[in-house]
Amino acid sequence: MNTHQIKIYLAGPRGFCAGVDRAILMVEEALKKYGNPVYVRHEIVHNKYVVEDLKEKGAIFIDELNEIKDLSRPVIFSAHGVPKSVPDEAKNLNLLYFDATCPLVSKIHREVENFEKQNLPIILIGHHNHPEVIGTMGQIKSSIHLVENEKDVELLKLDNNKKIAYVTQTTLSVDETKEIIKAIKKKFNDVIEPRKNDICYATTNRQDAVKKIASNCEVFFVIGAYNSSNSIRLVEVAKKYGAGKSILLENIEQFDEKIFKNINSIGLTASASAPEILVQKFIELLEKKFDIELIQDDFIKEDVNFKIPQKLKEAI
DSSP, rough: OOEEEEEEEESSSSOOOHHHHHHHHHHHHHHHOOOOOEEEOOOSSSSSHHHHHHHHHEEEESGGGGOOOOOOOSSEOOOTTOOOOHHHHHHTOOOEEEOOOHHHHHHHHHHHHHHHHHOOEEESSTTTOOOOHHHHSOOOOOEEEEESSSSHHEEEEEEHHHHHHEEEEEHHHHTHHHHHHHHHHHOOSSSSSOSSSSHHHHHHHHHHHHHHHOOOOOEEEEEOOOOOHHHHHHHHHHHHOSSSSEESSSSTTTOOOOTTOOOEEEEEOOOOTOOHHHHHHHHHHHHHHSSSEEOOOOOOOOOOOOOOOOOTTTTO
16 A cells, blocks of 8 residues: 555646647648648647657658658648748648647737838747747748847847837746836837737646645646747746746656655646646556545636637538
8 A cells, every 4th residue: 555645736727728729630630631641840739749649640740841742741830830931832832731820829920910010120028949939030021039038138229219019929937028028118118019918828827827836846747848838937937936846747657756755745737738638647657656635726717719720620
């Protein structure tokens, strides 16, 4: 019998967001409608479990469109969004393509286009080389000024008295972004903001859920991926809000059991690109070794749902 007792504080909401659900469904429906293979440009979402599952079903993941061996096969663009040059290239190659960009990312693309029409200098708060940032910066011909932190804001060589606009990546730390926005407003006298917060509802909800329970946890586990911005932010938030230690878990079967020595309470969540099944499997693994008590407060279920394109709907 397991005598080592561990309390597991489960964060809620956790796991897939509506944009991720939609992107995965688009690949699955394309496979049903067009058969194998269906090409996917970049990881559809940043999660190896999801990518491997779709590979088994017949998806082929590529970095660039010129890797497609059979141009008669459909291709799907990832949920992170793509520069305008990508659909242009797809049209030149006569490819059948579907864009799985999350509608909340597309909203930022439209904002950027709108600000360009107004001839406004645009600041993008985001992470250098993240696919979402590359996609947003590739929406317009004008240059976009990327800032990752308050120091970058200070270094911006823009007229302080000229009207400027900013947008943000959808998966940032809510707290850090607030500070960067404060720095922008301090430096510039006339700042145009997005009409609605650019950090998506799922990122905000998952960070808030972690904040509520982090201080109860000696170790906080975030199930996610090392290349996933929203996963890394959750690890940072758990540490900042009182978890003794926070760990990003990409492979649930490869965790060091020594971590649990003298530990009586852990936190557990899954990033917006990690499936709930990984949370349940991790709990099952722990149940084999320890006496587990699950603690989960009531939380409001997310009811956001994004429709897939009509062309793919016919397959359902």
